[in-house]
Amino acid sequence: MTTIQAVSYPIHFENKAYEELALLLDQKQYSSIFILVDDNTMRCCYPRFMQLLQTTLPMEVLQIDAGEVHKNIDTCIGLWNAMTELGADRKSVLITLGGGVITDLGGFVASTFKRGIDFINIPTTLLSMVDASVGGKTGIDLGVLKNQIGVFANPELIVIDPEFLHTLDPREIRSGSAEIIKYGMTHDQQLFQEITANPEVNIIDLIHRSISIKNEVVLEDPKERGLRKVLNWGHTIGHGVESYFLESPAKENLTHGEAIAIGMICETYLSAKLLEFPTDMVSVVKERLIAIFGKASIEEADLPAIYELMKHDKKNVGGTINFVLLNDIETFKIDCNVPEELILESIRYYAS
Template sequence: MTTIQAATYPIHFEEKGYNELSNLIANNNYSSLFVLVDTNTLEHCYPRFIQLLGTEKPIEVIQIEAGEIHKNIETCVGVWNVMTELGADRKSLLITLGGGVITDLGGFVASTFKRGIDFVNIPTTLLSMVDASVGGKTGVDLGVLKNQVGVFANPELIVIDPEYLHTVTPREIRSGSAEIIKYGMTHDIRLFNEIKDNPNVNIVDLIHRSIEIKNEVVLEDPKEKGVRKVLNWGHTIGHAVESYFLESEHKEALTHGEAIAIGMICEAYISHKELGFSKEKVNDIKKNLQQIFGIASITENDYAPILEYLIHDKKNVGGIINFVLLNDYEDFKLNCTTSQGIIIESLKFYCQ
């Protein structure tokens, strides 16, 4: 797979990525190297990483607990303290080796430690390969409110190594495929068709195109003032549902992709009501996404708390809930609004 050039950094694939990372380390005379991992990636991914990384420099490994629940400022404080104790300075390099929690949190830790040190992302899940690691967004959650604290900061480079996908569960692969479906609906319907028409599709074949789409959007709008908002398709309701299920004692937590699939179904319904998006396509989206991701239990008792989480969405301005909606596949409209009544209708539609 060919290298993709982002605004200030390259996105390399497979073994070329490790060669370029080794060159980066050799050419920049870093004072110290740190690798941020979680309990899963230390066991399953670090051995491959250290085998392919060509450097004689000593590496300090910093481990955090796995899971979205640990993507918070308290974990950052722990990592900052460990780096300080190990003598990190402004010429240190932090390499993140993990999924979206690691790349989001690690990028934030690096971009704020001593007002910013270099970092490199090596995503190990499908979700982080096609979305979280690319685009310069870093940050952590505030309680269960997702990505409320963070900064835009670009890595020095990104290494995409699909071999790491052998270390994650089929559920996590499905979760990442939701972001690929998002790119399909908004930019290249072939991606959605490939997934829905072929249950045995080789997902690796769709990674490069997905990253291309995200990179093209980010190049046009680095800080989400305009067209980058399209990357939030499915995420307005999806994030609210994800946060609610994470917080509720009576719900089993959803993966990010499972929640975004719910969001895409609901927001497709809202697109039909507000923009005339084809009802046939809305029904097709619902049928296919529920086949892929299953059906979460959402009842009338859940509507009010989900609406409450929607109010806290970081994309809102002046208390107004903003949506990305579809006129048609590959034809979207930004900064849309709707009524609470239609939002509730969309949740009912999901459950029918």
């Protein structure tokens, strides 16, 4: 797979990525390396990474508990304290080795420690490879509200090693595939067909195209002033559902991808109601996504709380919930206003 050049950093693939990483570490003359992992990546990914890492620089490992519930300011404070105690300075570099929680949180920790040190992303899940690690967004959650605190900061380099995908269970692979479906629906009909209509598709073959699509959007709109909002397709309702399931004791937590799949079904329904999205495709999208992700139980009593959580979406302005909707696959419109009752109707459509 060929290297993808982002605005200020390269995205390297497979063995070449480790060669480029070694060159970067040598050229930058860092004082020390800090490697951020969670319980899972320490066990499943760290051994392979250390076999392939070529450096004589002093290293320290920072390990946190796995899971979205730890993507918060308390975890950051613990890491800042640990780095301080271990002698990190402004010439240290932080390598994030993990999924979206690790790359989001680690990038935020690095970009704020001593007003900013370099960091390198090595995503180990499909979700983080095609979405979270690319694009310069870092951040943490505020309670159950997703990614409310953060900064735009770019890594020095990204390593995409598909071998890490073999450490994942099928549910995590499905979770990451939701973001690939998002890219297909907004930018590439063939990609949408490949991933939703072919159960035997080799997901690794779709990673490079997915990253390319995101990178093209980010290059044009790095700070999400306009076009980049399209990358939130499915996320307005999806994040509300994800947060609600996260905070509700009676609900089993959803993966990010499972929640975004719900959001894409609902927002496809809204697209047909408010724009020109073909009505016959609404049921196709619903059937295909439920076949991949299964169906979560959402009851009428859940709707008010989900709607309240949607009010905290980062795209909202002046209390208005803003959506990305589709006129058709590959044709989108940003900053769409949707009446509350129609939003609730779309969630009922999913639940029906």
